[in-house]
Amino acid sequence: MAGTFTTRTVTLATGATETMHDLTNACSAFLREVAHGRNGLLNVFTPHATSGLAVIETGAGSDDDLLAALRDILPADGRWQDRHGGPGRGGGHVLPALVPPHATLPVVDGELRLGPSQSVVLVNSDRDSSERAVRLSFLS
Template structure:
């Protein structure tokens, strides 16, 4: 049987502050509809210059630690060459070099293969747009 490709775009409200949104349940729901028990790959992509995707433990403090680390590395101040948008916005444009805008994950028997306590999260440092898109694509 030839491989199949299925894709969907999610839109989520991210508000006007730096945030992390757990996408794990949305990824699993998409795979229930798209994978039909097959093996393959799930690609997750966000097309925004101030957002990235991380595989990280959530709820135990690691998510807050990641945001704090990013604030330390990419402070919202006037040091950035890129000065469009709100003050300090330029640092957010460096985010995808540290937290990439994509992740490709294994799908086994139609289910996302993550390690213990791992979650798929959207990391958003942009404060100028209250909404973000994430594209989920299954190839199997």
């Protein structure tokens, strides 16, 4: 039997602050529609220069800790050569090197198989764009 590939783009309202958005429910809903009990891989990708994807525990403080660590590593000051978006914004363009813009996750029997405390999140450092796209692709 030949494999199948299905893809869809989800748009998120991210507001005007550095944020994390939990995508786990959107990923699970997508798989319920397209996986039909099959095994495969879910690829999650965001096509933005100032966003990334992480698999992390949420709700226990780790999400805030990740944002704080990224602010420490990539401070919004004038040290960056990349001036796209204005002074102090260059660090956001380095974010995808630390938090990659993609994640590939296992799908077993049509369901996303994460650990008990894991969630898939969009990490967004852009304060100027109020919307982000995330592409979900299932390959079986």
